[in-house]
Amino acid sequence: MLKNGSWIWLPTCPDDRNIYADFRQTFTTCDSTPLFLELSADGNYAVYLNGQFVNSGQYPDYPEYKVFDKLELTEWMTCGENELLIRVWHPGQDHYSYRKEQPGLLFAVYTQDRILAASGSETLCRQNTAFQNGEIWNLSSQLGYAFAYDTRRENELPFTPSAIIEKHAELYPRPIKKLDIGERLPTRLVNLGTFREYPYEQMGQRMQNAALAAKYWDETGSVWNDETVFKTENNDDGLYLIFDLGTEQVGFADIEFEVPEDTLVLCGWGEHLHDLRVRSYVGGRNFIFTYYAKAGRNHFFMPLRRLGLRYMQLHIYGQEAKVIYAGIRPTTYPVEIHPLPIRDRLHRKIYETCVRTLRHCMHDHYEDTPWREQGLYTMDSRNEILCGYDVFHETEFPKACLRLIALGIREDGMCELCSPSRATITIPSFSAIWLIELSEYLAQTDDKDFLREMLPYLKRVADSFMQHIDADTGLLAAYTDQQYWNFYEWQDGLSGTLGKGMSDLSKLTYDAPLCAAVSLGLQAAESVCTALGDTEYAALCRKAWTMLNTAAESAFWNGEYYSTYKRVSDGTLYHGA
Secondary structure (H helix, E strand, O other): OHHHOOOEEOOOOOOOOOEEEEEEEEEEEOOOOOOEEEEEEEOEEEEEEOOEEEEEOOOOOEOOEEEEEEEEOHHHOOOEEEEEEEEEEEOOOOEOOEOOOOOEEEEEEEOOOOEEEEOOOOOEEEEOOOEOOOOOOEEEOOOEEOOEEEHHHOOOOOOEEOEEOOOOOOEEEOOOOOOEEOOOOOOEEEEEEEEEOOOOOOHHHHHHOOEEEEOOOOOOOOOOOOOOOEEOOOOOOEEEEEEEEEEEEEEEEEEEEEEOOOEEEEEEEEOOOOOOOOOOEEOOEEOEEEEEEOOEEEEEEEEEEEEEEEEEEEEEOOOEEEEEEEEEEEEEOOOOOOOOOOOOHHHHHHHHHHHHHHHHOEOOOEOOOOOOOOOOOHHHHHHHHHHHHHHHOOOHHHHHHHHHHHHOOOOOOOOOOOOOOOOOOEOHHHHHHHHHHHHHHHHHHOOHHHHHHHHHHHHHHHHHHHHHEOOOOOOEEOOOOOOEEOOOOOOOOOOOOEOOOOOOHHHOEEEHHHHHHHHHHHHHHHHHHHHOOOHHHHHHHHHHHHHHHHHHHHHHEOOOOEOOEEEOOOOOEEOOO
């Protein structure tokens, strides 16, 4: 149905970074048949019909693999005129789960037998200036821009006709399910009081550095209900309140409160209260957003960014406030859990915690963490995928992850650090892990059609490693350019350095972990090629990993134990960077 629409965007836009745009179109229907919307956007969208939130969440993708969603709108439809509003957030900045591409929106609304609306010049649009557009602080370098909302700037610009744009995109249906967006999770007020602001440089420090003066509170939380009025004392700068979701959770921020006058509100989140507050500032990361409230009742729901947290903290720069709710609406990937029959109570609790953690790292793709990065790494995803095979008995989700990684393979034959992204560095050993992931997927599914799709990507990665093997020694040396991080594990002596040896080649080493990872990767590539009948390439992989194993055994074994590194210049064996 999307062929009936055109790619559109704002006709004028002062900046291409961190842009919020609203697109509005009306249509009339009294049809009793189901109503659907198909759409694709760069980079994320939220859909509203007749003022009610419907859904959100553009799948992370590439121009050559641009994903569209199909949403049913029937529940929110009215007989007569309907107003569709699609809010698009275009980050315009590469981060660990987004590649900067040309902004745009494509959509079509239809019933089973007719098109009711489609994106085009009749679609009205405007930049949403209530959100801070352009430069803003980062949540983290991995997550990109934070967000800030100002009710004083709502409806500041009029709607005007959209511009039809030329945008290259090969469209594909969403390869996995949409997230389930739940209702508000219960929260409990666990700390409250007043604060005074202290100097800060980063936005996260604004909350982190504030002096807090706690008041007594009922530990059961019964002191708090939507009629409770909190007030400041001693001319402090405002009120602070900390809410506990009870467990680690992931979802969309949702806050609702009343204030007697326009006022600024800070909202921070974190996983613990070791500082007697949330850790809103962590080494340059700012886990905080701002909301400038209007006098009266305010409700802010943000379905364009996920938060990972247990605790939420509000700083309200006013003399009094009622807080109706502060927490999240959870976002969960719909899978069936097939629990293991564990009789031991402690082991069962550990298992259940692990399953919950795995699901918290499962949204558009597997993630290393739902809080700090939300990135799809090959090493992290391998562990998650292997666990998921046993827990969920499902293979579409890992298949989609493996494809995302493949589509991001760089010109040098290495996987991007995270997919989809354009990171400044990559980890060579992680690319070898992706080859292993492919062979494990084949063993689980026997899905040879998908592996044939992956075969050209597999060969690019395997070729890159085989070309890096030193013809004289049969070993792989550490990568020397600054774009490579010779990382193996977060342990002393294994965490590596960026561009190791580039500035001082006397420090250049052959790395046993790299040789081992590449050997396993080439063995995996051989098994895939053998299964697909490509015996010629399988033989190349076998020859390479056999030579590599023989050379590594000779190079790293000193007669008593294996060493981690061998210095190229003088053959010294040692462990430690």
